Amino acid sequence: MPSVNVDKNICKGCEHCNVACPQKVLEMSKDINEKGYFYSVPAHPHRCIGCTMCALSCPDMAIKIKVHGTQYKYFSY
Amino acid sequence: MKTIFDRPESMTKIESHYCPGCTHGVAHRMVAEIVDEMGIRGKTVGIAPVGCSVLIYKYMDTDMQSAAHGRAPAVATGVKRVRPDLCVYTYQGDGDLASIGMGEIVHAANRGEKITVVFINNAVYGMTGGQMAPTSMPGQKTTTSPKGRDIELCGSPIRMAELLSTLKTPSYVVRASLHSPAHIVSSKKALRQAFKYQLAGTCFSFVELLSICPTNWGFTPVQSNKWLKDTMLPYYPLGVFKTPEDK
Amino acid sequence: MPKILMKGAEAIGEAAIRAGCLSYFGYPITPQSEVGEYMSRRLPEVGGVFVQAESEVAASQMIYGAAGAGVRVMTTTSSPGYSLMAEAMSYIAASELPAVVVNIVRGGPGLGGILPSQGDYFQAVKGGGHGDYRCLVLAPATVQEFVECVMKAFPLAEKYLNPVLLIGDGMLAQMMEPVDFDAVKTAPQLDVEGWATTGCKDRPRNVVECLWLDPQLCEDFNFELIEKYKRMTAEDCYFEEYLLDDEPEMVVVAYGTTSRIVRTAIEELRKDGYKLGMLRPITLFPFPFERLRALSDAPYMKAVSVVEMSQGQMLEDVRWAIRDQYPVGFFCRMGGIVPSPEEVIDFLKKEFVTRGLKGAKS
Numbered sequence: 001m002p003s004v005n006v007d008k009n010i011c012k013g014c015e016h017c018n019v020a021c022p023q024k025v026l027e028m029s030k031d032i033n034e035k036g037y038f039y040s041v042p043a044h045p046h047r048c049i050g051c052t053m054c055a056l057s058c059p060d061m062a063i064k065i066k067v068h069g070t071q072y073k074y075f076s077y
Numbered sequence: 078m079k080t081i082f083d084r085p086e087s088m089t090k091i092e093s094h095y096c097p098g099c100t101h102g103v104a105h106r107m108v109a110e111i112v113d114e115m116g117i118r119g120k121t122v123g124i125a126p127v128g129c130s131v132l133i134y135k136y137m138d139t140d141m142q143s144a145a146h147g148r149a150p151a152v153a154t155g156v157k158r159v160r161p162d163l164c165v166y167t168y169q170g171d172g173d174l175a176s177i178g179m180g181e182i183v184h185a186a187n188r189g190e191k192i193t194v195v196f197i198n199n200a201v202y203g204m205t206g207g208q209m210a211p212t213s214m215p216g217q218k219t220t221t222s223p224k225g226r227d228i229e230l231c232g233s234p235i236r237m238a239e240l241l242s243t244l245k246t247p248s249y250v251v252r253a254s255l256h257s258p259a260h261i262v263s264s265k266k267a268l269r270q271a272f273k274y275q276l277a278g279t280c281f282s283f284v285e286l287l288s289i290c291p292t293n294w295g296f297t298p299v300q301s302n303k304w305l306k307d308t309m310l311p312y313y314p315l316g317v318f319k320t321p322e323d324k
Numbered sequence: 325m326p327k328i329l330m331k332g333a334e335a336i337g338e339a340a341i342r343a344g345c346l347s348y349f350g351y352p353i354t355p356q357s358e359v360g361e362y363m364s365r366r367l368p369e370v371g372g373v374f375v376q377a378e379s380e381v382a383a384s385q386m387i388y389g390a391a392g393a394g395v396r397v398m399t400t401t402s403s404p405g406y407s408l409m410a411e412a413m414s415y416i417a418a419s420e421l422p423a424v425v426v427n428i429v430r431g432g433p434g435l436g437g438i439l440p441s442q443g444d445y446f447q448a449v450k451g452g453g454h455g456d457y458r459c460l461v462l463a464p465a466t467v468q469e470f471v472e473c474v475m476k477a478f479p480l481a482e483k484y485l486n487p488v489l490l491i492g493d494g495m496l497a498q499m500m501e502p503v504d505f506d507a508v509k510t511a512p513q514l515d516v517e518g519w520a521t522t523g524c525k526d527r528p529r530n531v532v533e534c535l536w537l538d539p540q541l542c543e544d545f546n547f548e549l550i551e552k553y554k555r556m557t558a559e560d561c562y563f564e565e566y567l568l569d570d571e572p573e574m575v576v577v578a579y580g581t582t583s584r585i586v587r588t589a590i591e592e593l594r595k596d597g598y599k600l601g602m603l604r605p606i607t608l609f610p611f612p613f614e615r616l617r618a619l620s621d622a623p624y625m626k627a628v629s630v631v632e633m634s635q636g637q638m639l640e641d642v643r644w645a646i647r648d649q650y651p652v653g654f655f656c657r658m659g660g661i662v663p664s665p666e667e668v669i670d671f672l673k674k675e676f677v678t679r680g681l682k683g684a685k686s
Contacts, residue, residue, distance in 0.1 A: 003078065014098030014291075014298040020258045037097065053258040055082040059102025060093060066078040077262050119525030122393070125533070134531045140521035142392045143533035145411055148385035151377065155389025156521065158373045159347045159397070163523050181385070184378035 002050025002067040004042045010062035013037030017054035017063060023047040026054055052077070085109035087118045089138045098298020100255035100288045101130055104197055107265045108166065109137060111272050121164045122156050124149040126178075128170035129203040147178025150185035153192045164275055166193040172202040175211040175235050182241070186281050189246040193271045193282045196237060199290040200309060207293030211235045214308055219293070234312060238285045242318035247280045250319040254287035254310065256302040263315075280321040287313055327502035332467045332492070333358035335503045336400060336426060337366060339474035343510035345396035345424065346372035349386035351379060351405060354438045355494035356428035359400040380405035384412030384425075391421040392532035394520025396478050396513060400426035403436065403444050406452070413487050414453030417549075418534030420519070422481035424474070425459075426490045428497045431660035439660025440493035440581055445637035448491050449609045456546055458553050459489040460560065461608040463579045467501035472508040473606075479511035480560060484552055485519075491608065493633075495581045495662065557610035565615075567594065568601035571624035573681045576602045576672065577616065577642050578631045581662060586631050589668035597684040598676060608638070613645040620646035627679040629653035631668055633661075653679070 004025060006017070011033060017040050018026045027043040040062075042048065051074045055063040084090075087109040095101050112121050121139040125131055127146035134141035144152040149167035157165040174182050174196050182194065201219055202208040209219040209226055212234045216225040226234075238252040249271055253264035264286055271282035287309055289301035296304055330338070337359045340348070348367060350360040360376060367374040373390075377383035383399050390397040401409060406427040416423050429444045431437030448461045460480055464470040470492060477488040516522065521530050536542035566587060568575060578586040583604045590600055603619060605612050620628055628646055630639045636654050643652050655671040657663040676683035 002081075010092055012097035016098060016298055016302075019299050019302075050081065052082040056261050057103070057258050059095060059098065059100055059106075061084040061088070061102070061106055063082070064080060064084075065082040066080050068078060071079070071081045075262055077265055120523035122521045122523065124389070131535065134533055138529060140524045140529050141531045141533070142389060142521055143531075143535060144388070145385060145415055148382065148388075148412075151382040151385035152389035152392070154375065154377075154382075155347075155349060155386035155391075155397070156393045158349075158375055158386075159390045159395045160393050160522060163393075163521075180378050181382055184382065188375070 001046065002048045002065060002071070003045065004048050004054060005064045005066070006040050006042060007062045008033045008039040008041070009035065010060050011037060011039035012060055013039055014059065015040070016057040016059070020053045020057035022051065022053065023049055085113045087112040087138050089136055091135050093136055094132055095129065096292040098289065098291045098301065099129070101197060103255050103261055104195060104286055104288065105133060105136055107268055108168070108195060110265070111269050112139065115272060115276065117164045117276070120162060121166070124153045124156070124165065124167040126167070126169040126173040128173045130168055130170060130197065131204065133168050147173050147176070148181055149173065150178065150181040150190070150192070150194065154185055154188070154190050157190060157192050161191070164272065166195060168195045169197070170203065171196070171198045171200065171210045171212040175237055186241045186248055186283060187244050187246050189248065189281050191275055191278055191281065193275045194284065195268065196283065196285045197288045198237070198285055198313065199288040201290050201293045203290050203293055214312060236313060238283065238318045241283055247321040248319055249274045249280055249282040249321060251283070251317045252285040252287070252313060252315050254305065254315055256287065256289060256305040274321065325504055325506040327504045329500050330467065330503045331358060331500045332470060332497040334362040335467050335471050336474055336497070337362040339471040339505065340398045340424070341366060341370060341372065342505050343396065343475045343478045344513060345398050345478060346370060347390050347395055347397045348373070348399065349375045349377050349383045349390065349397070350399050351377050351383045351401065353402045353405045355430060356400050356402050356426070356497050358497070359426070380408035384409035387423050388412050388416055388421065391416060391423040392419065392521055394516030394522050398424040398426070400428065402428045403430050403432050406444065406447070410453035413459060414455050414457055415534055416487045417457035417459070418455065419532050420485040421532065422478070422485055423487045424477045424481055424490070425487060426492065429491060429493050431658070437660040438494060440495045440633060440662050441658065441660055442493070442580060442582065442633040442637070443658065444491065445608065445634055448489055449611070457549060458609050459487045460484065460556055461489045461491060463491045463606060463608050464496065465580050465583050465604065467496060467499060468503055468507065470496055471503055471505060475508045475510040482514045484556060486552065491580065493581055553610070560607065561610040561612055562606040563612040563615060564604040564606060566590065566602040566604065568603065568619065570599065572599040572601045573624065574600040574627040574629060574675065575619050575625060576600060576629045576631060577605070577638065578602060579605045579608065579638065582631050582633055585663055585665050585668055588665040589672060592665065592669055593672060600672065611641050613641070616642065616645040620649055626681050627653065627675060629655070629672060629675050631655045631663065633657055633663070
């Protein structure tokens, strides 16, 4: 199962990733990070399909995607 | 576990100063990804403008030069002409390129400089606090068009891709956008093609990327994407406007 | 090498090429367009780069880029064009890049005229653009000296990592004079890998920029510049002394084309028994303050005069140098009019009278 990891202290709480995720994995946390932003968290990680759309929408490269074994390529990027 | 998406190697570890949601960060990342893909970090020189992205040289881990406001295409000309084996690109905003730097971009394109220009069009002057730019939309409220841009007084927004595509000198001119994942993917393709033309020594390449400025537009980042789609996209059609093969 | 008769503008171009400068970015402007024309013919012959820019603004930014990429580069222009290059000069000084610029000064202000003038002295010597910086400014008086100054300009620019500005005028640029390119040798280019953007393949990346958001860092840099200009003053302040070693009553200060006319006037006056000489600054910055001060302090020295093709710009530095010990005689022609030897002779004779010197009787 692919895993999405959001670095909570790099995140600026812009919510692009929430909107970008087709599986609605990511939501905004209720608490703030060290910069004072509500950061994004993978609320439903088991739904992640490893499409990387959240990561490519993130302006601050706060999101890292990992997969077990091969990755199913939905589009060429 | 295999990492399939992470920060590109050609980027430094410094966190960017950009406002939350500003898609400068996405454009930076894609340029760095392409530099990684093409294995050209050791021979790339980026030219930073004056504007929000003036600090791009802190984020790109390649040789960089920072140009005076609007002059990046001239600085890039100087670098590329004397070291043609380098991959030289400029990264500029709409105030920098379409206003003070209009002379430089038109003539660099017309001379057919073998450089790549990454042009971020977010319809305002960002760094200086949201003034009207040559690309601001009709009726768009900015700090210098408080009642909305009046095209009777300030003229209509300038379409740089169309403008440059009228030049006879062969070039690659494309406009893409950064307001959704699908658009980001097509922007990457456009950027990659631009750098390919440069590395092949074919022609001047120009990539206009519609981008958002949540802080100065007065929207949230997500709302800003919607405003771009509803207001800017109809006026700034996406697509390839010129390829070196065109006669 | 035998002397060859060459037009000043072309000699400037050829000297640059002989100094290893194989890239030129310029823009046409009378009275120095021939430099660009010459370079557009010659540089391709030697595998060099010639670009005619869309403006002097662009040309000056192109030399910024090329200098930042670690090659010897030059541009030439004339007064109004040089005004457009002021921003780039400040950037080149602030980014500590070596670049050579030639300003063939013409009558001003405004569109002015095209004939010789020295009305750009302040602009050249006091920085010219925004911020605390100086160019090292060389003011040759003959086409041969122009060639030698161009040859020396590149190593000087690299020694200080600072722009070097050469000041001339239409007479020097348009006149043909015998030139020997081997009279002076340039120095090889220093290693640039430490700072130039040549591609960071086998080294940490280089960044050419001049932005200090932290004021303390900006101040620190400004203190460095103070030290740099002190070093320039100590090591590279050049001037010529003409007939100053027999305790003359008056020293005339003049540079460039004007100094040639003053030289003729002094020769004539010497025949009539007047005892005077000339101090000719070759570097306008660093200006020879110490030497001029020493001369004016000398017991035998009674008067200082200045002849300039401007309203009196170098005049201020001369007065500052002698601390207004005594009034400085000043004669000028402007707008492109070059003073005649007769005019200068009359002026100097009157000076001898008004200052109560022995003059012809000495």
